[in-house]
Amino acid sequence: DGGITQSPKYLFRKEGQNVTLSCEQNLNHDAMYWYRQDPGQGLRLIYYSQIVNDFQKGDIAEGYSVSREKKESFPLTVTSAQKNPTAFYLCASSTWTSGKREQYFGPGTRLTVT
Amino acid sequence: SQQGEEDPQALSIQEGENATMNCSYKTSINNLQWYRQNSGRGLVHLILIRSNEREKHSGRLRVTLDTSKKSSSLLITASRAADTASYFCATDDAQGAQKLVFGQGTRLTINP
Numbered sequence: 001d002g003g004i005t006q007s008p009k010y011l012f013r014k015e016g017q018n019v020t021l022s023c024e025q026n027l028n029h030d031a032m033y034w035y036r037q038d039p040g041q042g043l044r045l046i047y048y049s050q051i052v053n054d055f056q057k058g059d060i061a062e063g064y065s066v067s068r069e070k071k072e073s074f075p076l077t078v079t080s081a082q083k084n085p086t087a088f089y090l091c092a093s094s095t096w097t098s099g100k101r102e103q104y105f106g107p108g109t110r111l112t113v114t
Numbered sequence: 115s116q117q118g119e120e121d122p123q124a125l126s127i128q129e130g131e132n133a134t135m136n137c138s139y140k141t142s143i144n145n146l147q148w149y150r151q152n153s154g155r156g157l158v159h160l161i162l163i164r165s166n167e168r169e170k171h172s173g174r175l176r177v178t179l180d181t182s183k184k185s186s187s188l189l190i191t192a193s194r195a196a197d198t199a200s201y202f203c204a205t206d207d208a209q210g211a212q213k214l215v216f217g218q219g220t221r222l223t224i225n226p
Contacts, residue, residue, distance in 0.1 A: 004156075031212055033213065035216075040221075041218060041219075042202060042216045042217055042218040042219050043157075043202070043216040045213060045215075048212070048213050050212050058213070088154075090156055090157070092156075092157075096212075099144070099164075100144075100145055100162055100164070101206060101212065101214070102147065102159045102162060103149075103157075103159065103204075103214060104159070105149075105156035105157045105158070106156050107155060107156045108154070108155065108156050110154070
């Protein structure tokens with residue numbers, strides 16, 4: 001899982017509550033990403049950030065918000081507007097090296113909303 | 115949007131056999147990567163192949179890339195039970211977008 005930590009590993013919330021998922025990296029990477037993974041499915045990009053204080057929407061940004069106040073941190077808030085928030089959330093970081101960009105992933109947070 | 119599509123969706127073989135997974139993509143790329151995910155864990159980078167390369171090896175892994183067909187294959191030789199995982203291809207964007215697009219993955223099961 002490299003130098004990326006996500007906490008907590010499991011998170012339970014009641015419907016209608018906002019919840020914030022933590023992602024921290026000590027790899028000095030410029031870019032950070034949030035993905036959502038549903039059972040048996042691939043990864044879908046929620047938001048990404050290439051630099052501090054800047055971020056872009058991915059393919060499924062509705063109902064989510066992010067901030068990038070520090071290079072090391074990229075928290076994701078799942079708002080009550082997200083219709084189906086129960087999923088596995090993965091954070092990743094990367095840097096541009098020799099014309100390529102590999103992503104390093106955290107261990108993931110499994111969010112269950114009831 | 116799904117750029118990479120893996121085939122097959124699931125593969126079950128006996129230990130010691132070779133496993134081959136395929137990935138197709140739609141647009142021009144700079145490079146294609148393969149990742150592995152053990153159940154309930156994060157993804158781990160396996161290998162990257164650049165658009166000007168045709169084949170690359172890393173241990174028991176062999177990756178090929180055919181840019182004319184927009185496809186790649188991942189071969190795992192002499193499979194082991196520990197290779198049981200999901201495997202994803204990921205492509206970047208030749209236009210320079212700072213993100214990867216992942217396929218749906220191939221679920222590989224190695225039977226002892």
